[in-house]
Amino acid sequence: MTVISQALSATDRVWTGVENACAAIAAVLIAAAMALTVVEVISRKIFNAPLPGMIDMFELGMAAIAFFGVSQCQRVGGHVRMEMIVRRLHGRLLWIVEAAMSLLALFFIVSVGLASIGAVERAYVVQDSTMDLLLPIWPAKVCVSIALAVLSVRLALEAVDSLRLTVLPDAEPITAARVASVADHAREEIDEAFGGDPGTLDLADKT
């Protein structure tokens, strides 16, 4: 089992880097989008010269913006879920449920990811392009496939760790999803709001 946990930790470290790099690309695109809208508004309103192809560029960029943060979000537990019931589960039962949920999610993302590769092929073969600037669409679709591939590995890490914990319910979770109480969740939100200032944060678990 220690081999498995070591492998999990090592893969987790590498994959965290990959996810952060993907999220950074999306962040740069978001900054570019912000700057572009300002330039467009000034150019159109003051100089009466709208930038050509704004909608084209935004459409292509949105694919990357929408998907490149998806795996990092899964890692930090950012995707919305209802924790009312899992919060009450403990030990083996909890990890069986978590493993089943991760495996189902993995199956879905792998299926859609494979389908998205088909969509890239078609877009490339027919030379699909945007309306205005005639930019090729396939690179934007590749971004979707890449992001789903990165997410698949993250979901696999979650599933494997949950399965490991069904065997060893007392072991420390490594990459499995974590369940937070409402008070924990509140504490995270507070940390977020204050940028992790530890001064007055002393939350007792109220649930």
Add this chain to the structure above:
Amino acid sequence: MTVDPFLAGVLGTLALALLVALGMRVAWAAGIVGLGGLVALRGWDPALGLAGLLTYAETARYSLSVLPMFILIGLLAFHAGMTQRAFAAARAWTGRLPGGLAVATVFATAGFAAVSGASTATAAVFTRISVPEMLKAGYDPRLAAGVVAAGGTLASLIPPSAILVLYGIIVEESVGALLLAGFIPGVLSAILYAGLIVARVSLKPEIGPSTVEPIAFADKIKATGRSWGIIAVIGTVLVGLYTGWMTPTEVGGVGAALVFAMAILNRKTPRHKIVEAFVDTARLTAMVLAIVWCVLVFVRFLGFTGLPGALADWIGGLEVPRLVILLAILATYMILGMFLDGLGMLLLTMPVVYPVIISLGYDPIWFGILVVKMIEIGLVTPPIGLNCFIVNGVRPDIKLETVFRGVGPFVIMDLFTVGILIAWPDIVLWLPRTMNMGGY
């Protein structure tokens, strides 16, 4: 094997409810059930083809680019030095009223929550800014804690509001019209909160003693001027949309650039926090849009089953006044809002509820405002009531029970506000109807 589509729809909906209850991420739960349903009804290849197509087709849209912009405004707002100034400005005007500090808290939280779009984070920040001042002045802790927890909920109606954008996208209504429609109800909510405080403190002066010295008019103007950031962002969104000068994405981009500039100029803000805001925006955008495209896979499946139409017909044929049905739907949202994140809940249920609302002849823009208001109420009601946990988390000396009890009167006021909006829909619809923008 042939599957009865209607039965598949019912089973799929139950499976989705089960997976969500068992803690599966809402996005993936909607996606797997939608995909499974499409496979059952249409076969493996067409189902996968459709699901693969939706990932790109439903995200690579100009209309969606408003979302990262609004999220960015919210995340940068925390570093722009707006909160203290908003409270100082509000206090300058309302400090002398009965319960003046609490009234100031209402308007400062409303303004900041609107810009940040984050109910919970607003509650956290103002627990630190205005609660100490209220307690020092001798306010009842219930009032002090309640007003901060409730004030955060004003985030979703006053523009910019990401949740209204999502509602608009999922039901395919004008995002601009929705954003404008939220403004007056949001301000009305704040005014009614303030009225409630003034009335309660007038009856029982000891719960909110007045300690604020008179402030000269010129100083009031000066304090207001210092909180120009909030006014500029909300103003950009309102004016940009109302005049039709800018698209929702553009008001978002210009608003974000304004807050970005403020954060850069704010010397107290560490530079890495600004960079983090962009990365966090990427993550939150991916989270929200994952729900959008996954729910749309589920919606395609539901479309083949005919379930939403059948439900709308059935409810439309009931021998009950439509107002009763509307109230039942709103009550359901309030109850669901107590257990499930508002955003996930809205996106999951709207594909089924929207056709019902349309068949009843209600205005979809107006309904969107009501639903968002109901969801916000869930943020302060037990058992989860995250905002109350936040207040208690920042100030452990104020018991959780005290916060929940303090919020009670504001919840009643919110229900009263919803009643007003139902009785006079024009309060919601007047602004979008008069705007200079085609389409609505």
